[in-house]
Amino acid sequence: MSTTLIEITSKQRNSNSWEEPFFINMGPQHPSTHGVLRLVLELEGETIVHCDPRIGYLHRGVEKLAENLNYNQTVVLSDRLDYIASAANNVAFCLAFEKLFGLEVPRRAKLLRTIVGEMARISSHLLWLATHALDIGAMTVFLYCFRDREWLLNIFEKICGARLTHSYVRVGGVRLDFTQEIIDELYKFTEEFPNRILEYETLIDVNRIWLKRTIDIAVVTAEKAINLGLTGPVLRGSGVPYDVRKFRPYDAYSEVEFEVPVGERGDTYDRYKVRMKELRQSNWIIRQCLDKLAETKGEPVLAEGAPDLLIPEKIKEPEPKPHPKKGFIFTGKEVDVVPPGEAFASIESPKGELAVYVVSDGSNKPWRLRIRTPSFVHISAIPELSRGYMIADLIAIIGTLDVVLGDCDR
Amino acid sequence: MDFNSLYIILSALVLFLLAMFHVAYLTYAERKIIARMQQRLGPNRVGPRGILQPIADVLKLIQKEDIIHPGVDKPVFVMAPLISLVCAASGLAFIPLWENFVLSNLNVGLLFILALSSLSAYGVILSGWASNSRYSFLGALRASAQVISYEIAMSLSLLSVVLMAGSFNLQDIVKAQLSTPYKVYLIPQIVAFFVFMVSALAETNRVPFDLPEAETELVAGYFTEYSGIRFALFYLAEYFGMIVMSALAVTCFLGGYAGPFEIPGIPFFWFLIKIYAFLFFYIWVRATLPRYRYDQLMGLGWKVLIPLSLLNLLVTAFIKLLI
Amino acid sequence: MEELYKEINERFSKFLLKLEEKDCPVITVKREGFLDFIEFLKDFGFKHLIDLCGVDYLNYKPEKKEERFEVVYHLYNFEKRALIRVKVPIPESDCWQYSLTFLWETSNWFERECWDMFGIKFKGHPDLRRLLMPEDWEGFPLRKDYPLYLEEDKEWKGYKELKRKTKGEHS
Numbered sequence: 001m002s003t004t005l006i007e008i009t010s011k012q013r014n015s016n017s018w019e020e021p022f023f024i025n026m027g028p029q030h031p032s033t034h035g036v037l038r039l040v041l042e043l044e045g046e047t048i049v050h051c052d053p054r055i056g057y058l059h060r061g062v063e064k065l066a067e068n069l070n071y072n073q074t075v076v077l078s079d080r081l082d083y084i085a086s087a088a089n090n091v092a093f094c095l096a097f098e099k100l101f102g103l104e105v106p107r108r109a110k111l112l113r114t115i116v117g118e119m120a121r122i123s124s125h126l127l128w129l130a131t132h133a134l135d136i137g138a139m140t141v142f143l144y145c146f147r148d149r150e151w152l153l154n155i156f157e158k159i160c161g162a163r164l165t166h167s168y169v170r171v172g173g174v175r176l177d178f179t180q181e182i183i184d185e186l187y188k189f190t191e192e193f194p195n196r197i198l199e200y201e202t203l204i205d206v207n208r209i210w211l212k213r214t215i216d217i218a219v220v221t222a223e224k225a226i227n228l229g230l231t232g233p234v235l236r237g238s239g240v241p242y243d244v245r246k247f248r249p250y251d252a253y254s255e256v257e258f259e260v261p262v263g264e265r266g267d268t269y270d271r272y273k274v275r276m277k278e279l280r281q282s283n284w285i286i287r288q289c290l291d292k293l294a295e296t297k298g299e300p301v302l303a304e305g306a307p308d309l310l311i312p313e314k315i316k317e318p319e320p321k322p323h324p325k326k327g328f329i330f331t332g333k334e335v336d337v338v339p340p341g342e343a344f345a346s347i348e349s350p351k352g353e354l355a356v357y358v359v360s361d362g363s364n365k366p367w368r369l370r371i372r373t374p375s376f377v378h379i380s381a382i383p384e385l386s387r388g389y390m391i392a393d394l395i396a397i398i399g400t401l402d403v404v405l406g407d408c409d410r
Numbered sequence: 411m412d413f414n415s416l417y418i419i420l421s422a423l424v425l426f427l428l429a430m431f432h433v434a435y436l437t438y439a440e441r442k443i444i445a446r447m448q449q450r451l452g453p454n455r456v457g458p459r460g461i462l463q464p465i466a467d468v469l470k471l472i473q474k475e476d477i478i479h480p481g482v483d484k485p486v487f488v489m490a491p492l493i494s495l496v497c498a499a500s501g502l503a504f505i506p507l508w509e510n511f512v513l514s515n516l517n518v519g520l521l522f523i524l525a526l527s528s529l530s531a532y533g534v535i536l537s538g539w540a541s542n543s544r545y546s547f548l549g550a551l552r553a554s555a556q557v558i559s560y561e562i563a564m565s566l567s568l569l570s571v572v573l574m575a576g577s578f579n580l581q582d583i584v585k586a587q588l589s590t591p592y593k594v595y596l597i598p599q600i601v602a603f604f605v606f607m608v609s610a611l612a613e614t615n616r617v618p619f620d621l622p623e624a625e626t627e628l629v630a631g632y633f634t635e636y637s638g639i640r641f642a643l644f645y646l647a648e649y650f651g652m653i654v655m656s657a658l659a660v661t662c663f664l665g666g667y668a669g670p671f672e673i674p675g676i677p678f679f680w681f682l683i684k685i686y687a688f689l690f691f692y693i694w695v696r697a698t699l700p701r702y703r704y705d706q707l708m709g710l711g712w713k714v715l716i717p718l719s720l721l722n723l724l725v726t727a728f729i730k731l732l733i
Numbered sequence: 734m735e736e737l738y739k740e741i742n743e744r745f746s747k748f749l750l751k752l753e754e755k756d757c758p759v760i761t762v763k764r765e766g767f768l769d770f771i772e773f774l775k776d777f778g779f780k781h782l783i784d785l786c787g788v789d790y791l792n793y794k795p796e797k798k799e800e801r802f803e804v805v806y807h808l809y810n811f812e813k814r815a816l817i818r819v820k821v822p823i824p825e826s827d828c829w830q831y832s833l834t835f836l837w838e839t840s841n842w843f844e845r846e847c848w849d850m851f852g853i854k855f856k857g858h859p860d861l862r863r864l865l866m867p868e869d870w871e872g873f874p875l876r877k878d879y880p881l882y883l884e885e886d887k888e889w890k891g892y893k894e895l896k897r898k899t900k901g902e903h904s
Contacts, residue, residue: 024544031629046548046704056865063850064874068881099756137617137701143448209618209700226780226811229839240811242781247814340795343756344807344818346783355784357805361795370805372784380842391548392627392703409865 021049024391028057032135032395035405037379039394046390051383055376058409066369070311071097071171071338074366079165081373082407084127085120087156088349090169095250096356097171099343103303107252108296109173114252115186115289116159116168117347118282122193123152124350124402125275125282132272132399133204136213141203148196151189158182172306183290190287197279214269218385218397221266228381232352232374234401237274238266244348256288268400275402311337311364336362351375351402375407418513422503425513428678429502433649434464440693447697474638482635486540491636491643494533497526498647501654506581507678508667519580520572523658524565527613530647531557534622534632537644541635549631552704553622556612559711560619564609566719567602570726571595571662584666594665601722603663605715607691610655612711614648616692618699619707656688657681734758734815737777745770750822757816767821768831771806775836779808779817782833785843787823787851791877801825802853823853832857850875867891 027038036057042050062081066074075097078089091113098105105113130145153163159182160168160175168175204210220230225238235242243260245253261277263270314337340362346355352374361367378401385401386394438453438460445452453460478484504519506512516522531554538550572578574595575586587595596603612619622631633644660666660681669680702710741749741760748766753759762770784807790798800822808817823830832855833840844855845864852873855861863870869891872879885892 022544024548032627056867059865061874064879064881133700137620138699139444139617140448140697143450147449203698204700207700209702212706213700213703227838229782229837242811247811248816341755342759344816353783355807357784357786357807359788361793367793368788370784370786370788372786372807376842376846377839380839384838390703390705392621392701395627 026394032131032398034131034398034403037398037403037405037408039382041391041394043391046392048386048389048391048394051386051394053379053382055379055405055409058405060410062410063369063371066366068365070364071101071366072307072309072311074369075170076165076167078371079167080406081371081410082124082349082351082354082375082404083164084404085124085350086164086166087116087120087168088124088347089354090167091117091251092345092347092349092354092356094169094171095345095347096343096358098303099345100338100341100358100360101171101305101307102339103172103306105173105251105303106300108177108293108299109301109303110252111289111292111296112174112178112301113169114256115178115286115293116156116166116174117251118285118289119152119156121282121350122279122286123149123156125279126152128275128350128399128402129200129272132396132402135395135399136210138204138207138210141200144196144200144203148193155182155185155189158185170302170306170309173300173302177301178293183293186286186290190283190290193283194280197276197283201276211269213392213396214272214400215267216265217268217389217393218400219265219267220385224384225266228384229377230352230381231377232348232350232402233271233274233278234352234378236260237263237271239264244346244353248346250345250347252289252292253285255292256285258285268396271400307337313337313364337364338362346372349374351404351407352378371410373407373410375401375403375405376410378403379408421511421513425502425507429499429650429653432653433646434468436649436652436689437467437645438464439689440696443690443693444697447694468642471642472639476638476640477635479635481542483540483542486536487635488640490533490537490540491633491640491647492533493536494530494647495643495650497530497533498650498654501526502650502657504580505654505657505661506584506666507657507681511678512581515579515581518578520568520578520583520658520662523654524561524568527651527654528557528561530651533644533647537636538632541632543635545628545630545634546632549622549628549634552628553615553632556615556619556621556707556711559708560609560612560715563605563711563715563719564613566716566723567599567605567609568658568662570599570602570719570723573723573726573730574599580661580666583662584668587665588668593668594663596663599663599722599726601718602726603659605719605722606659606663609711609715610659611692611695612707614651614655614692616648616652617696618702620701621704621707652689652692653685656685656692659688660684734813740773740777741770744773755818757818759818759820761820761822764821764823764830771819771833772836774808774817774819778810778812779815780811781809782837782839782843783807783809783816785833785840785847787847787853787875789851789875789877798822802828802851804830804847804853828852829854829856831855834858849873852876 022043024041024043025038026041027033028036033039038054038057040052040054041048060080062077066077069077075090075093078093079086081089126145126149130142133141156166157163159178160166220238222238222240225235225240231242239262241260241262246260258281261274261281263274314335338360340360342357342359344355344357346353354374355372357370358366359368382397382401386397389397442452453463456462456466478487501523503513504516504523534553535550538546571583575583577583577586587593592598615622633641636644664684667678667681673679738752741752745762745766748763748770750763751761786805788803788805789801790803791801802823802825804821804823806819808819821830830853832844834844834857842864844858845861847853848855848861849863849866850873862868866874867889870889
């Protein structure tokens with residue numbers, strides 16, 4: 001608050017008129033800033049003149065921590081970034097590390113990763129819809145969405161034992177195979193879920209108040225969106241069909257069919273529509289992957305040569321010398337765990353493009369791990385998007401950007 | 411003490427207890443009904459099916475620390491919830507609950523209720539101002555603008571009822587309705603009824619017009635800084651407001667206490683049934699609709715409802731002249 | 734991509750330090766010619782600035798780096814579906830880099846974060862404040878010589894004052 005007061009006084013000193021700008025400090029504790037986002041707003045009436053997001057309240061220094069943990073431990077950190085869709089984060093980290101290690105993931109593991117990635121997308125989008133609608137005031141949608149998200153989380157629990165921070169994906173594959181029970185449950189889910197989407201849409205799709213609150217709010221042109229670095233559904237809402245799953249396919253996305261829905265006007269309603277269509281596409285992808293899983297039954301889910309959970313500092317190259325008494329002794333020279341170099345991997349996380357850039361120095365820990373998270377970029381765009389709109393619209397804008405502060409602050 | 415004043419005190423007591431009971435269980439009903447609409451359980455821990463929940467709530471709120479933070483304007487801060495509550499609740503005194511039961515059969519009863527409900531805006535404004543908080547201030551500004559503009563639409567719609575009945579006295583309005591062929595003003599005054607219902611939602615700050623306390627925008631609007639029992643008073647005021655508005659709607663448009671047939675032994679039966687229908691409507695709307703934006707809300711009030719009710723008033727007046 | 738290489742070799746050979754082909758083309762350029770180079774890339778179609786980050790190569794064992802820091806840019810071309818990595822070495826003694834805010838608004842926060850974490854100044858940045866760390870923080874956490882763990886009062890000078898204040902209020 002003190003900084004805000006300083007700003008007020010300095011503004012007063014510099015301004016010619018006597019009017020004091022009306023500052024409001026939204027957050028870090030506020031019902032609709034989705035965590036600990038703090039926005040310092042300068043208002044004129046209820047219109048936003050300037051908005052200055054202050055982040056860092058959830059800064060845990062994941063990038064620094066990763067430099068002191070080994071690669072498999074780092075994957076666990078990734079759960080805590082975007083805790084709504086942690087499976088997607090796991091995938092991004094593992095893809096980058098696998099590039100470093102030079103591992104080829106087995107097909108079944110790829111399919112499983114695709115499934116959990118899309119499940120994460122559905123659960124993230126459901127949470128987004130729930131909170132977005134709640135922010136605008138439609139309370140019932142919230143609980144409808146949570147009902148179905150609960151189902152999905154229960155399936156996650158069956159898959160890996162955790163509901164939120166899965167760490168299911170690991171370097172070189174996945175941790176566990178699906179049991180038949182999970183596959184049956186997922187079939188049931190994919191069967192039922194399209195009807196559930198219809199349910200949400202009946203509630204708000206043509207609701208006059210919903211339309212009034214979302215149409216022509218926070219319009220971003222395609223060019224502007226690219227310039228602002230927006231990705232994911234927000235960019236596609238502006239009509240740019242950029243989807244990492246199509247442009248740089250990873251995992252099993254090259255072998256499944258799906259469409260990339262795009263919007264036209266680039267307003268909040270279009271982004272809502274895009275996400276609703278994505279829910280259906282994700283459902284369709286899961287369905288296809290489940291069918292393909294049957295073909296690969298019994299295949300391994302972890303690549304050969306995948307690093308152990310506790311990666312040693314240096315590996316001793318086994319040079320099997322016959323020992324007169326003990327059989328073999330390993331007196332090889334020490335070699336690097338992973339070749340030094342750098343790797344970059346990006347995925348289409350539910351919120352946008354999640355990119356991981358990792359530099360290695362040959363030891364078991366990353367030398368530098370850079371995480372480009374979509375929420376970070378999206379929050380940086382809030383001042384540009386919210387200028388000239390009202391406070392009530394700002395809520396809709398935060399909602400439509402779908403930010404998670406754990407993802408933003410890292 | 412003569413018999414008359416004793417009668418008045420007794421009936422005031424009856425009315426008060428009835429109203430308090432209804433307010434308490436209105437909160438319970440709201441939570442239960444919305445829970446059912448949203449496929450969850452609602453309160454179910456205190457007593458069988460959570461039936462004692464309102465009592466537990468009240469006890470909890472009384473126990474809570476009453477925080478008055480140092481920045482506030484203390485006398486105004488303390489007074490504001492009382493103003494809201496008194497203005498909201500005292501409207502009930504003029505409503506004829508039964509043929510023989512009206513606490514104060516005032517000649518300008520309708521006008522008085524309107525005046526009281528506009529006065530309750532003062533509670534909101536003063537609380538927002540005295541809290542010395544930016545969110546409260548914005549909430550209070552919104553509330554005052556909203557209450558003032560919707561007051562006009564509501565008064566105009568009620569004026570056409572007054573024109574039909576030829577009286578401001580609520581008892582007379584009910585009797586005038588019973589003498590018409592339909593027995594209710596709902597059918598000839600359907601436009602006025604529509605305008606009244608929408609503006610009553612806005613007047614009581616209910617969804618979709620709950621902007622002054624828009625939780626996701628202004629934290630809690632004008633009562634952000636209130637806690638404990640003072641917070642409860644605002645809460646009570648809102649529910650009293652709902653009940654008064656429903657009672658007014660029943661009295662002016664649905665034939666008041668009269669029913670299709672007499673039920674012996676249960677006074678207020680038809681009146682309560684009608685009120686419950688209205689309250690259910692309020693709750694239903696809350697579970698269904700999102701919230702308007704501030705400027706859209708004002709636009710709806712000034713550009714749609716006020717012209718509509720004015721037109722309705724003119725037409726009613728003309729018809730009245732011709733007949 | 735060949736025409737890109739050709740053009741780069743023709744026009745920017747003076748500033749070009751290295752051109753490698755790893756998981757994507759990696760181009761290391763000198764800071765002096767960086768602005769022209771990146772503008773050329775943007776005109777060429779690399780419209781999407783995916784990422785901007787700093788790397789600290791203090792005591793990096795596998796290879797000897799000339800300068801301590803590097804600023805790494807990842808750019809993406811939508812039409813050609815091509816990813817490119819641009820690296821700019823930054824010396825420790827003269828620790829600044831050109832800002833890209835006039836080309837990409839998204840680089841605003843990336844650069845602020847880079848300044849916050851590595852202490853690399855960005856010339857031409859409109860609003861270079863700390864982003865993730867508190868405004869009165871000292872030191873740059875992601876530098877390799879910044880320890881992972883410090884006592885609270887050594888880490889942040891406001892801590893002592895805060896502690897004293899809370900104690901004073903209670904006693």
